[in-house]
Amino acid sequence: MSVWATITGAAVGALLGGPLGALAGAAAGGAIDLRLTASPERRRVAFTVAAIALAAKMARADGEASAAEFATFQRLFHVDAPEAANAKRFYDLAKQSMAGFEAYADQAATLLGPGSPLLEDLLDALWLIAAADGFHPAEIAYLDAVAARLGFDPAAAARVRARHIGPAEDDPWAVLGVEPGADAATLRRAYHALVREYHPDRHLAEGVPAEFIRVTEARMAAINSAYARVTAKAGHANDAASGR
Numbered sequence: 001m002s003v004w005a006t007i008t009g010a011a012v013g014a015l016l017g018g019p020l021g022a023l024a025g026a027a028a029g030g031a032i033d034l035r036l037t038a039s040p041e042r043r044r045v046a047f048t049v050a051a052i053a054l055a056a057k058m059a060r061a062d063g064e065a066s067a068a069e070f071a072t073f074q075r076l077f078h079v080d081a082p083e084a085a086n087a088k089r090f091y092d093l094a095k096q097s098m099a100g101f102e103a104y105a106d107q108a109a110t111l112l113g114p115g116s117p118l119l120e121d122l123l124d125a126l127w128l129i130a131a132a133d134g135f136h137p138a139e140i141a142y143l144d145a146v147a148a149r150l151g152f153d154p155a156a157a158a159r160v161r162a163r164h165i166g167p168a169e170d171d172p173w174a175v176l177g178v179e180p181g182a183d184a185a186t187l188r189r190a191y192h193a194l195v196r197e198y199h200p201d202r203h204l205a206e207g208v209p210a211e212f213i214r215v216t217e218a219r220m221a222a223i224n225s226a227y228a229r230v231t232a233k234a235g236h237a238n239d240a241a242s243g244r
Contacts (some may be wrong), residue, residue, distance in 0.1 A: 018107045019099040020049045023090075043112060050108035051077070051122050051212070052087075054146060055129050056094035057101040061142040072132040076125050076214055101142070105149035114151025117197055120160060123147055125215050127164040135165065163222045172226035184231070191227045198223065 052073075059069045070091060073079075079087045112118045126146065130139045147157035155177075162174035173180045176190045196202075200216040 019097075019103040020046065020053060020107050020111075022099070023049060023053055023094055023097055023104075043118070046108065046111040047118055047122065048077075048212075050104055050112070051125055052090055053094045053097070053099075053104040054101055054108070054122065054126060056091050057104070058126055058130060058139060058142050058146075060095055061136070061138045066133045068132040069129050072129045076128060077212055078214065101146060102149060105146050109149065109151045115153070115156060116151075117203060119150045120152075120156075120198075121203060121212065121215050121219075123150060123152070123157075123160050124163065124219055125212070127160065128215065128218070131164060140165075163219065172229040175222055175226035176230065182230075187227065187230060191223070194223050195220070 055069075055073050059066070070088070073091065074084065074087065077087070108119060108122070109115075123143070123146065126143055130136075130143060143161075144157065147160065152160070159174055159177055162171045173182070176187065176194065178186055178190045182190070198216065198219055200220065203216045
């Protein structure tokens, strides 16, 4: 069953509880399906509902919920045509809900683990949606606030930001989480650690819906690109030092 069929075909309010559960229950009409008690399914549903809620709240951060932002949301979440109306209804409900983004972000951190790889997927998605119609200062402030609520310290939040705002000279170093000019051994260790942590297969196993895998693939591409850039720079520097 697709994640869209799950969250729109059965109320998951009793499963999630709190503000995310209230939003899911409103979107699904109040029915209860106790078959959703398995932990992997619960994490998958929690991730999806939190992403919808926070994306919808961000769409209003700059005072204008643009069509481009929702189109990006649909692309990232792989919303098929038969589910488009349900996804839009859920998204619109989240924009209008009484709960603030703080409540959604706080519950997502509780359910999925503060600063977890799943929440980094979610934060990456919000950055990609914000980029759809150009970054507005209010959106950047929102993303910084969400990152803190999701349990990311300033360095981790900056690493995510570096994948989306730039290019600054030190972006590849920030993406890899190392200091500019780090030696080759440090770069390799950082790169392989990121590959282990952010490989799409791992995220699928931990609860990221298959419909959302585009974001994890995009992040791996950014990590690979950053590693290629810094190792190329290191190679040029070594050639210059040796007179080649």
